[in-house]
Amino acid sequence: MNRTSSTVVVLCAILLLTAPDFCWSTEVDNIKSEQLFVRRIVPLMREKCLGCHGADREMIEGNLDLTSLSATLKGGDSESPGLKPGEPDASPIYLAALRTHEEWSAMPPKEAEQLSEQQLSWLREWISSGASWPDDAKQAEIAEANSKAWSVEDGIPIASSGGLSEDWTNRRYDPESLWAYQPLSVPEELAEYDPSVAVIDRFISAKAPQGLFFAPRADRPTLLRRATFDLIGLPPTPAEIREFVDDRTDDDTAFKKVIDRLLASPHYGERMAQHWLDVTRYADSSGLANDYERGNAWRYRDYVIRAFNEDKPYDQFVREQIAGDELAPDNPEMLVAVGFLRMGPWELTGMEVAKVARQRFLDDVTNNVGEVFLGHSLQCARCHDHKFDPVPTRDYYSIQAVFATTQLTERKAAFLPSENCEGFEERKYLEQRRVEYEQNLVELDEAMLANAQLWYKEQNRSPDQWNEVVNRLKNSPGEGVFNKARNEMKRQGLSEDEYPPKLVGFTPQQFGLERVSRKGVERLSWEFDRYQPYALSVYNGKTLEMNSVKSPLRMPKDPMKSGELEETCILVGGDPFSLGAPVEPGYLSVLADQVDVQIPQTVSGRRTAFAEWITDPENPLTSRVIVNRIWQWHFGRGLAGNPNNFGSTGKRPTHPGLLDWLATALIKDGYSIKQLHRRIMLSDAYRRSSTHPLPNEIQELDPLGTSYAVFTPRRLTAEELRDAMLLLSGELNPKLGGIPCRPEINQEVALQPRQVMGTFAAAWTPNPLPEQRNRRSIYALKLRGLSDPMMDVFNSPSPDFSCERRDASTVTPQAFSLFNGQNTHSRALAMAARVLKNSKDDVAAITLCFQQVYGRDPSASETSSCLNHFDQLQKMITGNKPNTRQIPL
Template sequence: MSVRSLVPAGCVLLLVCLLRPGVPAWGDEAEGDRLFALHVRPLLAAKCFACHGDDPETIQGGLDLTRRQGMLDGGDLHGPAIEPGDAEASPLFWAVTRAEPGLEMPPKETDALTESQIGFIRAWIDAGAPWPDDPRIAAIVAAEAEGVVVPTRGGLSEDWTARRYAPEDLWAYRPVRRPEVPESRTAATPIDAFLDARLDAAGLAPAPRASRRALIRRASFDLLGLPPAPERIDAFVNDPRGDREAFAALVDELLASPHYGERWGRHWLDVARYADTAGFANDYERPNAWRYRDYVVRAFNDDKPFDQFVREQVAGDELDEDDPEALIATGFLRMGPWEQTGMSVAKVTRQQFLDDVTDLVGQAFLAHPLQCARCHDHKFDPIPTRDYYAIQAVFATTQFADREAPFLPEENTQAGVDGRRYLDERIARYEAILRDLQAKAEAAARSWYAERGLDDAPRTVKFQQGVPADQVVPKNYGLTAEDLGLERIARKSLERHRWERDRSRPVAFSVYSGATRSLRNVSAPIALPDDPLHGGTVERTAILAGGDVFAPTEPVTPGVLSCVPVIEDSTSAPPSAEIPDTVAGRRRAFADWLVRPENPLTARVMVNRIWQGHFGRGIVASANNFGTQGETPTHPELLDWLAAEFVRSGWSIKAMHRLIMTSDVYARSARHPDPDSLAAQDPKGLLLARFHPRRLTAEEIRDAMLAASGELNPALGGVPVRPDMNREAALQPRQVMGTYAPAYQPSPRPEDRNRRTLYAMVVRGQRDPFLTVFNQPSPEEPCERRSSSTVPTQALTLFNSAESFDRALATAARVQGETNRREDAVRRAFLLITGAEPDAEALRACLDHWQAMTERHRVVAITPKALPTTVSRRAVDENTGEPFTFTEELESVRDYVPDLQPSDVDPETRALADVCLVLLNANAFLYVE
């Protein structure tokens, strides 16, 4: 008889074949009980219960390994899985010998048991496969724990297997030691001293200082994400002060701008994965998420100490639940995609949130993706599975709530006022549709009953007690496929739109600490309960076998990373953290641990992000991963010096900007005097002998266009706006909630559409093609660093999109109004778009092109294009399977005020727009150097 014939196909079992020499024999009952309690049951829980538990929905092959009787009963197809007293005769044991091809268990070789574990399984079966009750197991475990000392090294068990790293490679966990600044007679700042020492060692000379014109454009985009106005460029270029003094003053001026928070808030929102919708199949709007976005902008503008910024986002509600700002800040914990529908299992979606927030906190603050430790000890970093679930336990009592939080005086509550009117109109229309359909159905039901001489009854009754089925009106009687389809669209749309009314209410997208309540279909705001501990269950975290929420094993309590600081070089004790096991207070204690000065990760991670924001690449290139699979620091001493200085300065981000930007390395030219030597000695540019040019981000491209055209609305904050989007993409059919999603409608007023891109509505299921093509990151995962590709679709988009041409036309009209001569108009266009004057050759080429295009436009007829006010959709009704069509009203388009159109201007202005379009495609516009 083959092993395959005895064991259910696909069975994920444990156990292997040979007893390792030296493992004791287990004969008597007491020893068998002890063996089961300490070794066998934990192995079964870790390896088997995920597929062979007692849940009929998840059990594989009908084999239940959570009970002894289940093993004796066996699976659906074969006999008992064990023969107590004889491991050699037990199909369970032989199935996991891994000797028969195709039947290796567990399937993954990396999950194979050690020889000692194999011996435990065999000895247990030979001892009669005893299965003591839970009190007996608890007693054995407790007795074993008394007096046992687990050897540790930096918080890690010495016998932890499967390590694939060398302790000396774990640089990120070592304590931050402020190094001595290298001696230098030429370095302007300590930063320069560290970098110049490496250049000297490589025999490289640095590039000279960049021109003032290049520096003001570089600094303006770095700190504001906007180009400097021509007048500000001229003032800086002609500032009589010395270069360093004038530039330091410029940096202070830019840091004081309210637009600084918009630019650097964008960096943090990339990490937090900010979006205005929930994603997945329903993609519900999060009507108050915008308040978290504006909180981030305010935090950067106010130079909120980073340690406080961290504490508020992790535990603001536990710091001060009466502070609206603190409640808004905790929206950070809910920024990931999440949904709970009637088709979802609440326990599963709850676990998805816990896994998501655990990994987010790991990446954002500790530069450690923690998901790898969800199912097994991390193979490349010193993070055991226990640490993963200890951190997850910190958030086990964190619950969602849309909490009342009064508007702050500095919040923009005027934005989006018009949008409320359109929303109310749409809600009223759908409510009317449902009333009409209900009246139609009721009239049809009355006719049905009258035709049969029966008493009238509600049409929705499918079966009445004591009434024969043939005397109850059929479901959906009198309604056509179009009626049924429209009813579904109206009903589902009302769920969304009624919730969206909360955009203008003083509500925070927030959390609280309490018991976990049963959530079935979250299609409306989640209220804060009167008693957070009543009506739910206080979760107890356990290690999940294979990460399966239905396979809990060993309980864990809230904790932190056990490897901080690491192993060697650790004369000081790790930054301990007493995380309480109470319902409230866990996140506050964890946040305190994150920002303790002796925690070596948090300060290093943030100064590395700041460095990356200025140079395009961090000292550690993998900004979200300081583990062994990430990059190592190019200048480790500088990283530690900056981290120590960051803490010493009171965690001031603006102080770090000043420190970095007033260094000589930041002010270097992008052109090196000896490029051949540079390429030979530093091919990857890691030594920063010159400044590395970078392309503008997607948001900077759009915002710079609006700044050049004079259309940019500089207002801060408020309800998201909807800029113009490619019409085909905007009206593309999109399904959510099992029906059509509302069509994308741009904001009707230009002053709303033309706000900074930061304030554009971020719909996870409908990305803006213009921004996507220029590498705007997806809000699904934390973005550690913006990518910058060069693909043909980018050039095609810049030359052919309505977005580009609208901005070019507006820029042309602007310069026409500000100048009197063609030469001056071209020079003004150059200054607005590139920040520099054209040389003689460029000026002549642009004037010639302008003249040629003017002659062409004089013979080209321009006809204004009307926007559609409705869109027709075709769908299939799920009740009847029949197709139907419906028409969606586009309310805001009715009042749409277009930007300047070609038909509004003369041929000469349209021709100048063609010149401006060329400039918007120039590298001088797209790149900062």
């Protein structure tokens, strides 16, 4: 065989051997081309092309039909094929889409609809790969086979009421980010469990990293302390610890008894209410420029405490707070319950446009309902469609329309037998202050009338007309004669230089006294509501025209007689003066296929229907949100990391199956919060020790601490810390409910009058009696404009924003507050006196202190250290004369 023949043989052999690879490669390319066509080109042509080139067979532009490969290859009026497979630069449909070719007109015609760079690259790649165009059956087969993988990569469409743009309406979402909108779902293999095994622990075990061992159970004293602080916010007593430790029943039975005892305690409601009030932004004042006191806000606080103590079903609890006045308008408790809608900062001053103030209330209540009950920050959709979640602006204003007929009022509501009405004798003090203020104003009015005569004399003008007006108005009711006379002169058409000016002839001292007295009378009108049978509430009706609100609002006799019946429109850019399309009352349309409730457009009944939508068992958000909050109140963090944000920017649940199982269990248990506590607290996850025998293993296998292999201890809250000190010193007044108390706070802060619009509010005045001051912290007067520094430094949240989770910081001012603060000093003295009275020597005193404060005996080294410290203090103070305490003035 010659050289040439040999070469040919070798070449043929190579071709034969590699032929399958060439065929396989061609087949793979064809599959990719078909997949690209189904995944990218079909939706692209449907969106950009077929409206003019195939959707309507009778109206095909330029006779170019793009509904099939054969029709596209045939072309249109240009008599050129619409595309040339493998040659994108010679394909008219690609060149037209580029919009830069001289021969082919730009397509689509509208510049706003031009293809993006990404879409152009898809079109070019498809043509380059041969322009595969499978038939309809093959397209359906390809779409079904790849739907799951494609949805992960490209996202999935979500039906809603529609966005402000087509792009937003048609956008796609990562399926995993939509977990909160999915129906509750529990894996069958975990839902069916052996009754002897806690189902919570089955979920946690299923998610635990391989090779990770769980910590053992905590000892009984530790567990009791954990449970007691969790459920009542106070430490266990030595007697309670001994009872639990000495209980000879098995651990489960003994701990069940502890849980039941704590859940039955009236202090349970106080502890849970503190959590809830953090979320709802409870405060006893309005905030903003005037920070007017909300004299009867305390009734809402006590309603929440009673609701938790009574184990009111959570769905009922929600309905009452949104629509209690509609559900039972003659029930005072229902009028108090809707105080929830009034919790946000709000005021209307003469310096603000009433429409703006009204819109601020509607925005506030819309977002608050979203965060508290639905785990959604709806305000992100106020000015534009939500950037991340399937919440269009239309939904935001549809929910706002639910509250368009809701008006603010302090509504008559008789005191309930269950309400604590003690302490009302304080009203006498306020009456005395009002008499003093009013007497000051009378004397200042007389001074101005006298100064007016001097003014006329200085101006060489006759006071006859002025005197005639003054004499006529002397016995008329209302504000001072001087101001009434000025108003009358103005009404008669006189210019301002023809009658005395305001505060004529006043000295600086008189000017200040007038301002303080006038504003004082104004502010006292808010404080007096504290002792009146009124509720911080709402009613349904027309929106009244008001220039300012300087005293508590009262409900009109006929809510529909005057004012405007608001029509809710989309506000362009959130501007109340830029009205867009009108909307009807509604809810989150992303859940419309799961919960369908008709919300009426009538003046009354909107909130009731909306509350029914929120509490419908098929609404997956409501139950998930509350069980996540309860879990966080026990473990320090929720299963989903952002309790107020279940959207795509919030942290996704670490144990989604467990979250859904708890939500389902809550519904099946009749929305009992107490039963939910029992389920959680009886789990091994809750009862684990906070120390692990293999800490390095935990750090390696569970660095984020989401396996619940150990129990993560938490800091005491500011309120728990103060209340515990009062309890241990024997000073705590455990009485439930009632008007706010005023405990002692940092003196430098207390003696600084709050600056409010145009004047000063009175300085902080503690209650005169210890039993009044030393009540639980939840009952302390909470002013937005004046916070307690001790509460602040230990992370008590601001009531201006919903607090989904308290911060836990370690900062130097905390040490200063404890060691230098008068509050701690007073508690230490009282506790020392109590301990010394019940101990025979120093060692016994130290032991008793440890038992009461820490719930355990001191170690030998701790006892020795305390004795040495005590001895050093004794030597240091011996012979030193104590300094007299100076109060800064």
